[in-house]
Amino acid sequence: MERLGHLINNSVVQGMWEPFRFIRHAITFSDLLDENGNWDHEKLTAIFHPNVVSHILGVKCLDPNDSDDRLIWRWTPNGNFQLRSAYSLLTQNLWDPKNALWRCIWKAHVPQRLRVFLWVLCRNKLMANTERCYRHFGNTSLCPSCNMADETARHVLRDCSAASAVWQHLVPVPLSPGFSETNLQLWKSRNDLVFNGVKHSTDSILHRAITWARYYSGIGQQPSLTVQTPRDPILWKHPEPGWTCLNVDGAVSSVNGIGSIGGLLQDHEGTWLSGFQKGIGMCNSLHAELWAILTGLEFVWEHGIEILQVQSDCKEAVQMLNAIHAVSCPFPLVHAIAKLCQRGWVVDITWIARDGNRAADALAKSVDSSELNVVHLNNPPTSLLPLLIHDASSISMDSI
Numbered sequence: 001m002e003r004l005g006h007l008i009n010n011s012v013v014q015g016m017w018e019p020f021r022f023i024r025h026a027i028t029f030s031d032l033l034d035e036n037g038n039w040d041h042e043k044l045t046a047i048f049h050p051n052v053v054s055h056i057l058g059v060k061c062l063d064p065n066d067s068d069d070r071l072i073w074r075w076t077p078n079g080n081f082q083l084r085s086a087y088s089l090l091t092q093n094l095w096d097p098k099n100a101l102w103r104c105i106w107k108a109h110v111p112q113r114l115r116v117f118l119w120v121l122c123r124n125k126l127m128a129n130t131e132r133c134y135r136h137f138g139n140t141s142l143c144p145s146c147n148m149a150d151e152t153a154r155h156v157l158r159d160c161s162a163a164s165a166v167w168q169h170l171v172p173v174p175l176s177p178g179f180s181e182t183n184l185q186l187w188k189s190r191n192d193l194v195f196n197g198v199k200h201s202t203d204s205i206l207h208r209a210i211t212w213a214r215y216y217s218g219i220g221q222q223p224s225l226t227v228q229t230p231r232d233p234i235l236w237k238h239p240e241p242g243w244t245c246l247n248v249d250g251a252v253s254s255v256n257g258i259g260s261i262g263g264l265l266q267d268h269e270g271t272w273l274s275g276f277q278k279g280i281g282m283c284n285s286l287h288a289e290l291w292a293i294l295t296g297l298e299f300v301w302e303h304g305i306e307i308l309q310v311q312s313d314c315k316e317a318v319q320m321l322n323a324i325h326a327v328s329c330p331f332p333l334v335h336a337i338a339k340l341c342q343r344g345w346v347v348d349i350t351w352i353a354r355d356g357n358r359a360a361d362a363l364a365k366s367v368d369s370s371e372l373n374v375v376h377l378n379n380p381p382t383s384l385l386p387l388l389i390h391d392a393s394s395i396s397m398d399s400i
Contacts (some may be wrong), residue, residue, distance in 0.1 A: 001365070007022060010388060014191055018103070018388060019390045021159060026220060029062075031043070032044060032047075032300075033061060037061055037062060037063070038092070039056060039057055039061060041053075041057075041372055043198075044057075046054055053281070053283045054258060054281045054282040055137065055281065056279025056281065057280060057282070057372065058259060058280060058281035058282045058283035058287060058291075059332075060291075060294075060332035060336060061332070062332055062334075063332075063336065063339075070109045070330065071299075072330040072331075073085070074331075075089055078320075078323075078329070079329070079330040081330065084094035085362065092118065095123065097168070100117070101122060102122075105118045105119050105122065106119070114184060117183070117184050117187070118183075121153055121183070123158075124153065126153040126187070127155070128151045128152050128153050128155070129141045129142060129143065129150070129151035130150050130151055130152045131152075131153075131222075131264050131351040138359070141304055143155055143156070143160055144190070144193055144194050145160050145161070145162045145193060146160050146161050146162065148161075148233050156190050157183050157184060158185060158187050158371075162186075162189075162190075162202070163186050164204045166182065166186060166202055166205050166206060167182075169202070169206055170346070173367075182205075182206075182209040182213075184209075185205050185208050185209040185212070186205060189205050215303045235355075235356055235390070235391060235393060236248070236270070236311075236352070236356045236357070236359070236392075237311065237350075237356060238266075238268055238269070238270055239268050239309040240268060240320065241268050242268065242307060243268055243307050243309050243348075244265060244266070244267055244268075244273070244300070244305045244307065244308050244309070245265070245266050245267070245268070245308075245309050245310070245311060246263055246264075246265050246296050246297075246300055246308055246310045246311065247263060247264055247266070247311045247312075247352070247357055247359060247360040248261065248262070248263035248281075248289075248292035248295075248296040248310065248311070248312055248360050249261070249262060249263070249289070249292055249312070249313060249357055249361045249363070249364045250285065250287075250288025250289040250290075250291060250292040250314075250358035250364055251288060251289050251361070251364040251365045252283065252284065252285050253369065257282050257283075257371070257381070258279070258281065258282060258369045259279070259280045259281065259282070259283040259287070259291065259330065260278065260279050260280060260288075260364055260367045260369045261278050261280055261288060261291050261295055261296075261364050261367075262275070262277045262278075262360055262361075262362070262363025262364035262365075262366070262367060262385075263275060263276055263278070263292055263295070263296040263360050263364075264276075264359055264360055264364065264377075264380070265299075265300060265303070265305075268376070270388070270391060270392040272379070272380050272388060273303075274299075274303065274376065274377060275363060275376075275377035275380065276295065276296065276299045276363075276374050276375060276376055276377060277363055277364070277366070277367035277371070277374075277375045277377065278295055278367065278371065278372070278373065278375060279367060279368065279369040279370055279371045279372050280331035280372075281372075283311065285314075286314065286316055286317060287333065289312060289314040289317040289339065290317055290320075290331075290333040290334065292312070292360075293310060293312060293317065293337055293349070294333060294336055294340070294363065296310065297310070297337065297340045297341070298340070298349070299376075301340070301343070301345075301376065305345070306344075306345045306346065307345070308345065308346065308347050309347075309348045309350060310346070310347060310349045311350055311351075311356075311358070311360075312349065312350075312351060312354040312359040313350065313351065313352055313353065313354040313356075313361075314351075315351050318349055318350065318351045319332060320334050321338065321341075321349050322338055322349060326338040327339060354390070357392075358384065358387050358391075359384055359387040359388060359391060361380075362383070362384055363377075363384070366383070
């Protein structure tokens with residue numbers, strides 16, 4: 001509830017909704033719940049700004065019978081602090097790991113040392129004197145080769161007189177050998193001058209660059225003789241006879257972060273029984289998947305089904321729910337699902353590949369995210385029929 005309390009305080013400080021200033025000392029969390037223990041949307045919209053409401057709706061209400069609050073680290077699945085998660089949190093906005101540039105570097109047919117060098121260079125972390133002074137490793141930012149300008153990565157590899165002399169010999173050549181290797185040799189010659197006092201001539205740098213470029217030329221250039229066999233299609237996994245299958249999925253908009261969920265109920269032969277859709281407010285992808293499982297279980301419980309298999313394409317959610325101490329998990333969504341599974345029925349929560357869960361994915365993405373009540377689907381949407389027919393083919397294939 002730390003996140004919710006933070007939202008409430010911010011709504012007051014920023015003046016999002018002025019009337020709340022007069023009642024904030026008297027209102028409690030329980031005042032914002034309906035008779036079923038869920039958020040009362042009308043009360044929330046009467047007090048908070050709509051942007052705040054969407055965040056609150058993404059938080060699972062606590063069960064009044066649960067234990068008291070305790071400190072947790074909310075950036076790990078089990079609530080325990082991990083140094084790796086703290087580092088990831090601090091560095092998440094420093095660079096984009098999905099940038100196509102990194103793939104070009106690490107897939108390049110060059111020696112590993114060149115890939116590492118290019119990666120450091122593109123991250124602007126090359127330890128030139130400017131960077132060393134910034135990190136308090138050195139006393140001067142001047143270039144040790146020319147003493148004419150601050151030594152940056154660009155200066156070392158291009159603008160310095162020592163570097164430009166090398167490039168003047170290479171640039172006129174239509175296919176100059178070893179662009180990456182030349183940059184590396186320029187950097188190595190600079191380090192020899194700084195740390196060993198050895199100054200390399202332009203001809204020496206060129207000779208080493210061309211020698212290494214010729215040595216590594218042709219690496220990875222041979223055409224692959226491996227025959228690519230077509231991959232078998234991933235289909236829906238039908239449960240054993242007597243079991244009912246619930247496929248669920250959650251989706252989060254990349255534009256506004258609003259989540260939605262969907263699911264469908266089928267028997268072991270793939271016959272449609274029912275389905276549901278719902279908007280869930282602001283959340284991340286893991287929370288959306290947990291919301292889908294919780295809402296799906298509540299949806300199925302109302303149908304009186306006693307033997308159920310839940311299929312989700314989120315491995316992290318499945319692992320959290322199948323953990324031994326899931327019922328004592330500090331996260332309200334995991335705790336609520338674990339308690340629900342302890343009722344008088346058999347529930348098996350299992351993972352399924354994303355391609356085999358496309359029907360649930362389509363339901364989650366097609367719902368109006370502003371629809372905060374569960375929408376029951378007695379019949380499958382017309383757009384879903386091709387996917388259901390495709391999933392049903394898994395049963396006929398298994399019977400062959």
